[in-house]
Amino acid sequence: MRIVVLGLGYLGATHAACMAELGHEVLGVEVEQSKREMLAAGEVPFYEPGLPELLSKHIQSGRMSVTGSYQDAADFGDVFFIAVGTPQKKGEYGADLRYVDAALEELVPLLTRDALILGKSTVPVGTSRRLSERADELAKDIDVEIAWNPEFLREGYAVRDTLTPDRLVLGVFPSGNAESVAREIYATALGNGTPLVVTDPPSAELVKTSANAFLATKISFINAMAEVCDAAGADVKAVADAIGYDARIGRKFLNAGLGFGGGCLPKDIRAFMARAGELGAAEALTFLREVDNVNMRRRTRMVELTREICGGSLLGARIAVLGAAFKPESDDVRDSPALNVAGQIQLQGASVTVYDPKAIENSRQLFPTLDYATTALEACEQADAVLVLTEWDEFIKLDPMHVRNVVRRNRIIDGRMCLRGEEWVAAGWDYRT
Template identity: 60%
Template sequence: MRISVFGCGYLGAVHAACMAKLGHEVVGIDVVEHQVASLSRGEAPFYEPGLPELLREALDTGRLTFTSSAAAAADAEVHFVCVGTPQKKGENGADLTYVHAAIADLAPHLKPGDVVVGKSTVPVGTAELLLETIRATQPEATLIWNPEFLREGHAVKDTLHPDRFVYGTTPDEAGASAAARLDEVYAQALGEGTPKIETDLATAQLVKVAANSFLATKISFINAMAELCEKTGADVTSLADAIGLDDRIGRKFLNAGLGFGGGCLPKDIRAFMARAGELGADQALTFLREVDAINMRRRVRMVDLAREVCGGSIVGRQIAVLGAAFKPESDDVRDSPALSVSAQMQLQGAQVRVTDPRAIENARKKWPDLTFVETVEEAVADAEVVLLLTEWREYLDLEPQVIAKLVEVPRIVDGRNCLQPEQWRAAGWTYRALGRQ
């Protein structure tokens, strides 16, 4: 298949490289020239395990190219729209500027029979408007909605071997033809038995935001339990283990701690609430306001816990922060809980040093007033308390006896409930964590 991919950010770059890996002829199109140049050299402009190797392999075959010219889509048959839908400034709703711009750029180059595949996360109702734009220019082209379900740090695997496909189509011959064409694109994964659900456009647009809202709710639920555990002397990790054994609930996403961040969950649940309000169904999603509020309270509580550990004040205290990315195996610092906590502590008078294996450069751009260091040893030197805020494997593998020799006072606050308390306490550390005594 000849494929174009509009938008070569996180989603688009991964998707383009993976489609070329599957044997398709792919052109990635993006308006950001330096991003196009970087990708054309086989250099990923963000950290994602396995992507640089995949990019170079695909470029070497000649099946993958990148350009800033929308006209390059004229030779393609299937066109993926993978642009971002960030939160509007000062509002909860999604900014659809890039989606509409991508369709406007693509439309003049569409041919009869071409299929446009929407992958961006959009408010329900957006696809129908985009389809009108497409058919106003090329009546014999059509649109199918195929939401993405990538996890940062696992995006290559999630694209090549997804856990499901969702097709949102129009109820006509064009919709059936588009689905058949997309089956050809995904033939390998479908041949492996990947489940596929075909539905209408509205449902397909709801799937991603509904899934993210459910995950966010599950995370905030266990963090609400952590608040109660701290008041009652209970242990939230044991609580999660116990209720997670119920197969109706499950243990995944029941890890109490600092909460979620990143470029998806926070903005998606807010955009979902905003769209529900526009549709007159805001009462259906009022619970998401509390989900969001619980998540933000975790950041404040982490600062409070650091203050408690330091005897009631963090003013002038030397604090080491391990982690800047919003999650491990990523350099993404969008809405990072770790950086939010670091900035709050610095504003309250603490001396904060932050380190991260991958995200320092991005973090420095977003929070230039914070102090960043390259290594754990630099961060913890003479520290009066250490905060683990992103659960990178190298932090989980730290030897408490070794780190104890570098700090001023051996006190650690585990913001992700990912360490072994007994191991750290046996090495002489004061260990604290959210939702645990």
């Protein structure tokens, strides 16, 4: 099929390249010139394993191309995916839908034949209906159908999650042919047994936001238990392992530590709360405020623990921070717990040196006053304490004796509970989690 993807950020670029991999002809629309030029040359402006090879392959083959013109998109496409960002509004909890609205406003008046617009962006419930009504107003003697097909990508696994998803969700209005078109688009995945959940648009919109809310709740639950374990002298990992054997609970997302960040969970649970309030159902999601509070407290606790391990004051201390991305296998530093902690520690008078395998340049843009190293050992030179704040495999494999040779004091805080603590203790480290 001839597919257009509107917006070539993290979601859009991944989706476009994967649609080409599935055999479709794809045109990606990106209004930001520098990003558009990189993508048109087959280069990815962010880190995502497997995507550079896939993008380059299909740019070179001609199956995927990039433009900044909505007119080109309207002339080319049969199906249009909206994959633009929906950031949190400044000073508010709600989602900023200006980019979603702009994509629709720009595209629909240019269409000259019937079209299907599928939403991939994460939006508040009710957005599909509003956009459908607006599309009817803008369309010129043609039928423009709106349906919602939410994404469930995990950074670091986005290509796999797009090509072999664990489920596909499609929200359709009663009249229209969105389901049959979606079945053709995703024929490969459906043929491999991926379930397709077809529902109404409000339900499809809620599937995405409720999934993120549940995952955020599970993470904050185990971190709340970690606070209780600290007070009781218990081992939160043992608690998580034991309750994880319960099939009703499961072990995934029960790793206590610094908490969640990134461009999805924090802003999505806040937008969910805001939308529930608009619908008159604010009380139903009051628990998410505590989920958010627990998550933010983990960052404060890490700063407190660093101050404790340094003798009660951070003034003049040298701190090595290993990790800047919000999770491994990503260069995304949006709402990064690691960088937030590094910034707080610096404000308390410490000299902070950060190292991350992929996220250094993005970190410099957000926190230019921090110091940055090119290797983990360089970051640890003459450090009074080492903080592991992103669980990159490179950090898990560090040799405690090698690190000991470069630091000033053998103190380490495992903010992700990812290290083999007994090895660090055996090597003479003051090891904390």
